[in-house]
Amino acid sequence: MRHLLSINDLTPSDAIGILDTATELARINDGQVKKLPTLRGRTIVNLFAEDSTRTRISFEAAAKRLSADVINFSAKGSSLSKGESLKDTAQTLQAMGADAVVIRHSASGAAQRLADLEWMSGSVINAGDGTHEHPSQALLDAFTIRKHLGKGASGLKGLRIAIVGDILHSRVARSNVLLLSMLGADVVLVAPPTLLPVGVESWPATISYDFDSVIPNVDAIMMLRVQQERMSDLFFPNSREYSRYFGLNSERMSAMAKHAIVMHPGPMNRGLEIAADVADSARSVIVEQVTNGVNVRMAILYVLLAGGPLEVGSN
Amino acid sequence: MSAQRFLLKDGKVLGVASSDLLISNGRIEAISPSISDETATVIDLKGSVVLPGLVDLHTHLREPGREDSETVASASRAGAKGGFTALSAMANTSPVADTAGVVEQVYRLGQEAGLVDVFPIGAVTQGLKGEQLSEIGAMADSVARVRVFSDDGNCVFDPLVMRRALEYIKKFDGVIAQHAQEPRLTVGSQMNEGIISSQLGLKGWPAIAEEAIIARDVLLADHVQSRLHICHVTTAGGVEIIRWAKARGIQVTAEVTPHHLLLTDDLASSYDPVFKVNPPLRTEHDVTALREALADGTIDIVATDHAPHTSETKDCEWAEASFGMIGLETALSIVAKTMVDNGLLDWAGVAQRMSITPAAIGRYSNHGQQLVVGSPAHITVINPTKSWVVDCDLVLSKSRNTPFHGYELPGLVTHTFFDGRATMIDSKVIDKVV
Amino acid sequence: MSVALSAQDISRALTRISHEILEKNHGSSEITVLGIPTRGAHLAARIAAIMSSIEGKEIAHGTLDITLYRDDLRLRAPRAIMPTSIPPIGIQGRDVILIDDVLYSGRTIRAALDALGEVGRPRTVQLAVLVDRGHRQLPIRADFVGKNLPTSEKQSVKVSLTEIDGVDEVVIEGVAN
Numbered sequence: 001m002r003h004l005l006s007i008n009d010l011t012p013s014d015a016i017g018i019l020d021t022a023t024e025l026a027r028i029n030d031g032q033v034k035k036l037p038t039l040r041g042r043t044i045v046n047l048f049a050e051d052s053t054r055t056r057i058s059f060e061a062a063a064k065r066l067s068a069d070v071i072n073f074s075a076k077g078s079s080l081s082k083g084e085s086l087k088d089t090a091q092t093l094q095a096m097g098a099d100a101v102v103i104r105h106s107a108s109g110a111a112q113r114l115a116d117l118e119w120m121s122g123s124v125i126n127a128g129d130g131t132h133e134h135p136s137q138a139l140l141d142a143f144t145i146r147k148h149l150g151k152g153a154s155g156l157k158g159l160r161i162a163i164v165g166d167i168l169h170s171r172v173a174r175s176n177v178l179l180l181s182m183l184g185a186d187v188v189l190v191a192p193p194t195l196l197p198v199g200v201e202s203w204p205a206t207i208s209y210d211f212d213s214v215i216p217n218v219d220a221i222m223m224l225r226v227q228q229e230r231m232s233d234l235f236f237p238n239s240r241e242y243s244r245y246f247g248l249n250s251e252r253m254s255a256m257a258k259h260a261i262v263m264h265p266g267p268m269n270r271g272l273e274i275a276a277d278v279a280d281s282a283r284s285v286i287v288e289q290v291t292n293g294v295n296v297r298m299a300i301l302y303v304l305l306a307g308g309p310l311e312v313g314s315n
Numbered sequence: 316m317s318a319q320r321f322l323l324k325d326g327k328v329l330g331v332a333s334s335d336l337l338i339s340n341g342r343i344e345a346i347s348p349s350i351s352d353e354t355a356t357v358i359d360l361k362g363s364v365v366l367p368g369l370v371d372l373h374t375h376l377r378e379p380g381r382e383d384s385e386t387v388a389s390a391s392r393a394g395a396k397g398g399f400t401a402l403s404a405m406a407n408t409s410p411v412a413d414t415a416g417v418v419e420q421v422y423r424l425g426q427e428a429g430l431v432d433v434f435p436i437g438a439v440t441q442g443l444k445g446e447q448l449s450e451i452g453a454m455a456d457s458v459a460r461v462r463v464f465s466d467d468g469n470c471v472f473d474p475l476v477m478r479r480a481l482e483y484i485k486k487f488d489g490v491i492a493q494h495a496q497e498p499r500l501t502v503g504s505q506m507n508e509g510i511i512s513s514q515l516g517l518k519g520w521p522a523i524a525e526e527a528i529i530a531r532d533v534l535l536a537d538h539v540q541s542r543l544h545i546c547h548v549t550t551a552g553g554v555e556i557i558r559w560a561k562a563r564g565i566q567v568t569a570e571v572t573p574h575h576l577l578l579t580d581d582l583a584s585s586y587d588p589v590f591k592v593n594p595p596l597r598t599e600h601d602v603t604a605l606r607e608a609l610a611d612g613t614i615d616i617v618a619t620d621h622a623p624h625t626s627e628t629k630d631c632e633w634a635e636a637s638f639g640m641i642g643l644e645t646a647l648s649i650v651a652k653t654m655v656d657n658g659l660l661d662w663a664g665v666a667q668r669m670s671i672t673p674a675a676i677g678r679y680s681n682h683g684q685q686l687v688v689g690s691p692a693h694i695t696v697i698n699p700t701k702s703w704v705v706d707c708d709l710v711l712s713k714s715r716n717t718p719f720h721g722y723e724l725p726g727l728v729t730h731t732f733f734d735g736r737a738t739m740i741d742s743k744v745i746d747k748v749v
Numbered sequence: 750m751s752v753a754l755s756a757q758d759i760s761r762a763l764t765r766i767s768h769e770i771l772e773k774n775h776g777s778s779e780i781t782v783l784g785i786p787t788r789g790a791h792l793a794a795r796i797a798a799i800m801s802s803i804e805g806k807e808i809a810h811g812t813l814d815i816t817l818y819r820d821d822l823r824l825r826a827p828r829a830i831m832p833t834s835i836p837p838i839g840i841q842g843r844d845v846i847l848i849d850d851v852l853y854s855g856r857t858i859r860a861a862l863d864a865l866g867e868v869g870r871p872r873t874v875q876l877a878v879l880v881d882r883g884h885r886q887l888p889i890r891a892d893f894v895g896k897n898l899p900t901s902e903k904q905s906v907k908v909s910l911t912e913i914d915g916v917d918e919v920v921i922e923g924v925a926n
Binding site: 017020021024025027028031033035036037038066302303306307 | 814817818822823825826827828829830831832833835863867868
């Protein structure tokens with residue numbers, strides 16, 4: 001496997017392999033070892049054309065724990081913001097000898113363009129492209145779910161997961177639907193009709209407009225961030241009405257199954273899609289998702305970069 | 316005007332019967348099973364089909380203003396290569412062709428290049444803004460004799476403006492060619508709205524944004540009794556509305572592009588912007604409906620919507636890229652592949668849809684005539700037995716944005732005659748001798 | 750193909766090694782036994798059990814995966830990472846006994862030394878292997894050896910253990926020349 005652009009690049013055994021590797025790395029990180037020599041001498045570039053602090057830091061921490069050198073290239077103040085094209089930026093980074101590029105970009109498909117056009121020879125890791133996909137987020141979400149609820153061979157078979165919020169614009173939702181269904185979980189998407197894409201009936205998930213009817217029957221609820229701008233684009237009348245129907249407040253939380261967990265990819269709009277006390281409750285694994293993110297990203301970097309160039313394609 | 320004489324031997328006129336054609340002084344001098352003429356240049360067309368010169372009612376020649384992507388001269392060469400003898404130049408140049416001055420400039424550039432007749436299309440509204448009518452009369456009376464008016468690139472979205480425009484052009488025997496795209500439903504749209512767009516995370520361009528405008532405009536055309544032409548129809552729903560309108564006797568004509576007869580939206584999955592076009596590629600269901608409509612006459616003509624773009628506007632991420640595909644050099648082969656080889660059209664039908672009817676709509680009296688003695692010698696020759704592979708590095712257009720790079724296409728256009736003069740022999744374009 | 754060690758040979762070797770380790774280290778109180786997965790881990794568990802029955806008390810033991818420290822990662826597809834489990838008493842200042850099934854080039858042990866270095870600072874590191882087949886590429890040697898098996902580089906040594914392979918035996922495959 002040379003690139004990780006989409007969950008579709010993974011077979012189920014690839015995905016489980018990454019989760020298993022992350023599990024082992026988590027154990028190592030919990031212990032005394034904070035740095036591994038595995039990727040010493042490799043250069044990983046974080047090409048973040050779209051603002052993001054947490055994902056970039058997560059990849060940076062993952063790379064450094066494997067002893068790779070990290071170069072950060074972010075949009076603000078860079079030549080990208082002055083109109084340099086993605087192609088020219090990529091070729092510059094290539095000339096600097098990047099073994100891998102972790103790219104976040106506001107245009108769907110940007111990661112694939114970077115990989116397909118071969119402007120660079122290293123591995124391309126999609127850290128979020130427009131509204132298309134965010135594979136490492138889905139992997140860390142699956143890792144988190146498995147850790148708390150895991151059963152069966154993949155750890156996720158038969159689990160029921162609700163993803164709630166702005167599905168239409170969510171790359172996290174797209175990657176999660178693909179990965180969770182691939183690993184045998186049942187996914188239900190909960191959103192107002194305006195925030196579900198045309199064509200969503202073809203996705204491997206069920207749909208519901210009624211959050212309350214879904215809550216008692218799921219093992220995990222993944223809340224998605226809702227942007228304020230969606231109001232002015234006529235997706236829903238105002239935040240009050242959105243929260244009333246689709247917000248996870250304490251009352252709804254108390255209707256959850258005893259073992260069920262609350263997740264959120266962050267950053268949260270406390271009070272809009274998720275109440276502050278729900279976010280801070282014992283059911284919430286939101287902070288743990290961040291830690292898991294580093295371990296999962298270490299696993300991704302290991303699987304993509306540690307091996308040699310002889311094996312192109314799946315393990 | 317041309318002193319050249321050509322004797323075209325054994326070609327199948329309209330794909331039917333083998334015949335010899337003698338061309339002299341810009342006209343067809345004789346057609347009969349066996350002609351001999353010592354003074355004429357003999358060209359052997361055994362196995363080939365002879366058609367009246369192709370007429371394109373929808374191209375973007377980019378001059379004035381975007382000469383880095385195409386000029387009237389380079390587009391003329393690309394047109395000759397594709398078998399065209401007349402090109403209609405859309406008005407979305409810079410400056411916009413909304414005055415007699417600009418259309419006359421474009422017209423003269425076409426004359427200078429001398430490979431095809433360039434018929435400028437005039438903008439419906441000033442600056443393509445959709446607010447005030449442009450100087451339609453002045454453009455109609457100019458040397459360019461504009462009869463087709465279009466804001467293509469933009470939709471004339473305001474129903475009152477569209478009504479007034481349809482009424483006004485009646486004085487000038489004009490036709491409004493509408494780019495049907497309801498702007499409020501397509502803000503930021505990148506590709507067809509459907510299953511593929513939901514997976515790719517690209518904003519959708521719903522079919523109803525085209526259908527709603529077509530429905531409104533055929534009713535308007537009926538109400539004011541004026542001529543309406545729908546550019547680049549792409550939806551099965553749009554086809555149904557046009558069929559209904561024609562059954563009622565409404566004066567509406569419609570065009571389809573070659574790429575919409577073949578390509579579908581799943582090609583966007585590679586995120587390669589060579590497939591990014593407005594209106595977008597749609598589904599297999601739409602492609603089938605468009606082919607049937609072209610066959611039964613609901614869609615009257617094929618027009619390329621030839622849209623050249625420089626490589627930096629296509630060599631980037633999808634959302635950044637320009638919309639459009641070039642098409643002059645591949646058009647006839649694509650029609651051969653999608654319509655003739657499928658048995659949906661014969662060559663006489665192709666001649667109707669790619670020469671006779673486009674010329675009639677645009678009122679290009681010198682073009683689209685039957686191949687009979689005395690007609691102007693605008694002739695296209697295609698050899699259906701030869702196939703060829705599209706190479707974007709070998710196109711004559713200044714831009715390389717063809718979606719068909721690497722495709723093997725049936726039918727090689729070998730000869731083009733414009734006004735009795737050979738503009739292409741053996742697939743090599745011959746520039747005008749000054 | 751020839752059987753170099755039978756099940757009984759293996760059992761005797763492990764018993765002898767266990768005694769040797771206890772003898773050299775004057776008992777078990779400062780010892781931490783770490784097996785290198787996969788088969789080294791199982792051998793370590795057996796050796797710890799044997800030592801435990803000799804001494805009459807628990808022996809600190811665990812596993813040490815060295816995949817992330819290998820120097821040959823780039824030559825093949827990425828390998829799965831095996832479990833690393835250091836016993837609670839740790840390795841700091843203690844005598845670590847590394848256990849592996851076959852000692853060959855020595856690179857695995859070199860990686861194990863690096864891995865140990867990240868965990869802490871043992872007083873000594875000693876190495877016990879079931880089979881030493883020669884052809885060292887690094888200056889590494891075993892302190893306790895089950896059997897020395899001279900082989901050529903064209904041959905391969907295959908260790909089977911009941912816990913994984915259903916049978917205990919060591920087999921040499923291929924011909925010497």
